[in-house]
Amino acid sequence: MSLPVDAFTPLQHELKAEVINRPSTTLWQDAWRRFKLNPLAMGGLVVLSAIVLFALFGPFFSHFDYKTNDLESVNLFPNWVHPFGTDELGRDILTRVMFGARISLAIGFGSVLINLTIGIFYGGISGYLGGRVDNVMQRIIDIIFSVPDLLYVILLMVVLGSGLGNIFIVLGIANWVPMARIVRGQILSLREQEFVLAARTLGASTKRILMKHLLPNSVGQIIVVAALQIPAAIFMEAFLSFIGLGVQPPLVSLGSMAASGRLNIPSYPHSLLFPAGMIAVLMLAFNFVGDGLRDAFDPKMRK
Amino acid sequence: MSAAVKSEIILEVENLVKHFPIDKGLFAKGERKVHAVNGVSFQLHRGETLGLVGESGCGKSTAGRTIIRLYDATSGQVRYKGKNVYDLNAKDMMGVRSDIQMIFQDPYASLNPRMTVGDIIGEALDIHRLASGQKRTDRIYGLLETVGLNPEHANRFPHEFSGGQRQRIGIARSLAVDPKVIICDEPISALDVSIQAQIVNMLEDLQEKLGLTYLFIAHDLSMVKHISHRIAVMYLGRIVELTSSSDLYGHPLHPYTQALLSAIPIPDPDVEMKRQRIVLQGTVPSPIDPPSGCYFRTRCPHAEDICAQKVPELLERGSEHFVACHFA
Numbered sequence: 041m042s043l044p045v046d047a048f049t050p051l052q053h054e055l056k057a058e059v060i061n062r063p064s065t066t067l068w069q070d071a072w073r074r075f076k077l078n079p080l081a082m083g084g085l086v087v088l089s090a091i092v093l094f095a096l097f098g099p100f101f102s103h104f105d106y107k108t109n110d111l112e113s114v115n116l117f118p119n120w121v122h123p124f125g126t127d128e129l130g131r132d133i134l135t136r137v138m139f140g141a142r143i144s145l146a147i148g149f150g151s152v153l154i155n156l157t158i159g160i161f162y163g164g165i166s167g168y169l170g171g172r173v174d175n176v177m178q179r180i181i182d183i184i185f186s187v188p189d190l191l192y193v194i195l196l197m198v199v200l201g202s203g204l205g206n207i208f209i210v211l212g213i214a215n216w217v218p219m220a221r222i223v224r225g226q227i228l229s230l231r232e233q234e235f236v237l238a239a240r241t242l243g244a245s246t247k248r249i250l251m252k253h254l255l256p257n258s259v260g261q262i263i264v265v266a267a268l269q270i271p272a273a274i275f276m277e278a279f280l281s282f283i284g285l286g287v288q289p290p291l292v293s294l295g296s297m298a299a300s301g302r303l304n305i306p307s308y309p310h311s312l313l314f315p316a317g318m319i320a321v322l323m324l325a326f327n328f329v330g331d332g333l334r335d336a337f338d339p340k341m342r343k
Numbered sequence: 344m345s346a347a348v349k350s351e352i353i354l355e356v357e358n359l360v361k362h363f364p365i366d367k368g369l370f371a372k373g374e375r376k377v378h379a380v381n382g383v384s385f386q387l388h389r390g391e392t393l394g395l396v397g398e399s400g401c402g403k404s405t406a407g408r409t410i411i412r413l414y415d416a417t418s419g420q421v422r423y424k425g426k427n428v429y430d431l432n433a434k435d436m437m438g439v440r441s442d443i444q445m446i447f448q449d450p451y452a453s454l455n456p457r458m459t460v461g462d463i464i465g466e467a468l469d470i471h472r473l474a475s476g477q478k479r480t481d482r483i484y485g486l487l488e489t490v491g492l493n494p495e496h497a498n499r500f501p502h503e504f505s506g507g508q509r510q511r512i513g514i515a516r517s518l519a520v521d522p523k524v525i526i527c528d529e530p531i532s533a534l535d536v537s538i539q540a541q542i543v544n545m546l547e548d549l550q551e552k553l554g555l556t557y558l559f560i561a562h563d564l565s566m567v568k569h570i571s572h573r574i575a576v577m578y579l580g581r582i583v584e585l586t587s588s589s590d591l592y593g594h595p596l597h598p599y600t601q602a603l604l605s606a607i608p609i610p611d612p613d614v615e616m617k618r619q620r621i622v623l624q625g626t627v628p629s630p631i632d633p634p635s636g637c638y639f640r641t642r643c644p645h646a647e648d649i650c651a652q653k654v655p656e657l658l659e660r661g662s663e664h665f666v667a668c669h670f671a
Contacts, residue, residue, distance in 0.1 A: 234453035237413055238516065242467050243440035252466070256457040 071260070074336040081332020087325040091318075095141035104132035106139040107290040115308050125310045127300065133311060137318050140294040143287060144322060147207055147277045148270040154212025156266055159219025164250055166220070167227030174224070181217055189214045193276065197285040204287055207280065211273045222265050226258035260337030267330035271323045278319050294319045353556055354387040354410075354443070354524055359419035361402070361409045365631065378630045379405040381580035381638075382419070384657070387524065392550065392557040394571030394588065396564060396603075398627065402580040403560045404448070407526045410558070411443050412436070423524075441471050444517035448529040450509035454501035460487070460512055461497035467519035486515040491545065507538035511545070518549070524556045531566060539563075543570055564607050568592055573663075576600050579630060579638040582657060586664040596660055596671040598643050599623075637669070645670050 075081055099106075104122075109129040118125045124133035166177040193214050200206040227250075230236060236253050244252075280286035281295030289296070294315045301312030361380040379402045387393055395403045409416050412428060420427045428439050447453035454463055464483050468474045474482045484494035490511040501509055510530060517525055527546065531539040543566060549555060561567045567574060568588050575585040576599065584597040595601045602621040609615045623642045628634050634641050640650035649669050657667040 234447040234449055235455040237408070238445065238447060238453055238513070239455075239466065240413055241411055241440065241445045242470050242516075242520065243437045244466070244470055248470070252458070253455050257455070259457075 071333075071336040075332050078332045078335060080328045081335075084325040084328030084332065087321065088329060091141060091322060091325065092145065095138055095145055098138040099135060102132065102135045102138065104135045106131060106136045106292050115304070115311070117308070118310060124314045125308070127297075127311050128304060128308075133297075133314050136292050136297055137294070137314055139292050140297055140315060141318055141322065143204070143291070143293045144274045144277060144319070147204075147211065148274040148326070150208045151211035151215065151273040151277075152266050152269050154208060155214075155216035155219050155269065156262070158212065158216040160223050160255070160262065162216065163220035163223025163225075164227055164255065167224035168231060168246070168250060168254065170228070170231070178224070181220060184217050193280070194283075194285065197280060202280075202285050202288055204291060207277055207286055211276055214276070215269050215273060219262070219265055219269070222261055223258060226261050227254050230254050230257050264330065264334040264337055267326065267333050271326035271330070274326070275319070275323060294322075350389045350391070352386045353389045353424065354558075355420075355422040356386070356406075356410060357384050357420045357422070359383045359406060359409060359421065360417045361405055361414055362417045375631060378580055378633050380409060381633070383577070383580070383582055385575055385582065385585060387556050387558060389523075389556055390550070390554055391572045392559050392570055394567035394574040395558060395560045395577060396562060396567050396574060397577035398562060400627065400630070401577045402630070403562075403577050404528050406577070407445070407528050407558060407560050411440075411445055411526060437471070441520035442522055443524045443526065444520060444522035445526045445528060446510075446513055446517050446530045449533050450506050450513060451533075453513050454509055456501055459498045459500055460492075460504075463501070463512060464497075464516050464519050467516055471520055473520065482519070486519055487512075489518065489549070490515045506534050507541060510534060510538075510542055514542075514545070514549075518553070521553075522555070524558070526558045526560070528560050529562070530559075532561065532563060539566065546570065564603065576603065579627060579633055581638060581667065582665075583639065583667045584665065585657065586661070586666075590661070590664050594661075594664075596664065596666040597639075597668050598645055599639050637667075639668075 109131060111130050113122070113126050114130045115126060115128055122132050122134065124137060126132055127136070162177065162181075166174045193210055196210045196213065197206065200210065231254065236249060239249050239253055277286055277293060278295030278298070281293040282299045284296075284299065287293040287296055297315035298312055298319070301308075301315060304311055359380055360382055362376040362378055365375045365377060381402075383402075383406050385393065395406065397403050405414065408414050410421050410428075416429060421429065423439055423443065426435075428436070431439060454460075458466070461480075461483050464486055465479055468479050468482060480497075483497055487494045487497060492508060492511050492515070496504075501512065504512065510533075514530075530546070531542050534542060546557065547570060550557060557570075559567060559571055571588045573586065574588045574591045575582045576591070576597065577583070578599050584591065584595065584600045591600065592604065595604050598621075602623050605619060605621040609618055621644075625642045628638065628641055634651070636652050637643070637646075637650040637655050640646040643650065647669075653669070655667045655669050657665045660666045660671050
């Protein structure tokens with residue numbers, strides 16, 4: 041059987057540009073969508089928000105002050121007036137936990153802000169310039185990394201003196217190294233991507249390439265590292281305050297509360313339990329959120 | 344086609360060499376290096392398409408990237424409109440950058456995932472301060488239409504497009520600065536065959552409409568034959584044969600070209616049955632330690648003593664037919 045050519049008419053070919061029906065989603069929306077599907081991370085986020093509200097606004101509803109002694113109500117067990125009880129100087133533990141959480145959160149976010157700034161700057165330069173500069177900068181990092189951070193955090197605190205401001209500085213300095221490494225790794229792998237070459241072909245300046253192409257594409261990784269460094273910083277502050285190098289009285293931190301509560305464990309366990317419990321809950325919530333962020337930003341987890 | 348070949352020379356590459364040092368580090372001596380491009384010379388005439396073919400790793404992409412100074416050349420010259428681009432200062436180089444553009448191989452890697460399509464194309468306009476405000480928007484829409492995309496998608500992100508559409512976005516970006524020469528670095532090898540034809544046809548239409556000159560880097564011989572006026576065949580960082588595409592496919596003179604062409608399947612069963620494949624022995628030598636004399640001698644069926652001693656020059660062996668072989 042042969043088909044006659046006349047039987048065919050050419051298909052009317054309309055070359056219309058295709059239309060995309062899916063609503064536009066940015067990478068942030070995509071990450072948030074994945075984050076929402078993770079129950080642990082969402083739980084962490086809810087707990088974290090509650091703690092932030094508790095620390096920020098709780099003191100306004102409290103009848104007590106975190107530093108005024110009340111020697112008539114010393115070492116009270118939890119009761120209706122003092123839900124968390126009082127400590128050995130008669131101060132309301134609930135109010136003190138609120139202030140302690142404030143300090144912890146401030147130190148968590150503040151020190152990460154410092155190490156973000158140093159880390160992005162250092163890692164960005166090292167990764168983008170590459171070659172010999174990178175080599176020297178990385179060896180410096182290796183040297184810093186080879187000293188246990190606990191050792192030089194304690195040394196720095198001793199040298200600078202204890203106090204809230206110094207804790208920010210010391211923890212910021214202590215944690216920038218891993219951040220710088222992550223940023224460098226990201227920049228190094230993105231630098232050779234074709235979209236960066238395309239920008240260079242167009243004559244884009246170094247600043248433009250870093251700010252518009254390299255850093256925005258590393259932002260997911262940076263956020264993940266930062267989110268996991270916050271609990272580490274909080275824990276470090278609690279530890280410093282616990283050994284007496286951190287926040288000085290009358291300022292209160294969860295670590296210094298735990299330290300003073302430790303002396304009375306046998307008779308008044310509540311004065312250790314509440315600040316220590318707060319540290320644990322805070323760390324757990326941050327770690328869950330951090331893990332959730334990592335999964336949300338990791339393209340390999342994309343479903 | 345032949346008229347285009349005779350027109351003025353717009354870009355001239357002379358003895359381009361690019362070596363990459365291998366031993367990096369603080370105390371490296373930097374003696375070992377990858378000989379990626381070893382003295383490549385050719386001329387691009389205004390309005391023509393020069394195909395640059397060769398197998399993976401032969402240095403064709405490196406040559407393309409070195410020409411537009413993405414890499415610093417080890418030695419050699421690239422003259423654009425008579426001026427060596429390696430000697431230009433930053434300001435003059437910006438002018439050349441808007442005249443010579445590049446289309447990249449991987450449409451998934453060549454668009455910044457954090458920028459909207461409008462910003463990706465608009466970046467070219469911003470860098471060269473060509474348009475701003477409403478004019479910028481109009482220009483972006485116009486470019487999107489030129490490459491057959493819907494202007495409404497200007498505020499979409501690259502991941503929402505298919506491979507072919509992304510490649511069109513990449514082409515729109517390179518067209519934004521009104522280039523004269525476009526280096527197409529395997530622009531179709533990452534695409535489906537059906538999409539390849541669309542993109543190639545669009546590139547041809549654009550060439551006609553805008554008077555573009557292409558350096559078309561590829562390894563798909565039949566596609567290169569379709570689009571190129573002239574073709575240069577590369578082997579291990581050197582051009583072994585350079586001639587018009589009809590000449591190359593009709594009378595290949597270099598043994599490497601002959602072997603390459605014999606590998607193309609012919610879409611006619613009767614002819615295909617009789618096709619004689621020339622199967623080369625061995626593998627491509629390492630570009631870290633290339634053989635002496637003719638680089639192809641280790642696999643060449645006609646190799647003799649002279650091939651190991653003397654580097655064959657690229658000489659004219661017919662009208663406009665250049666071959667680098669002692670026996671051509």
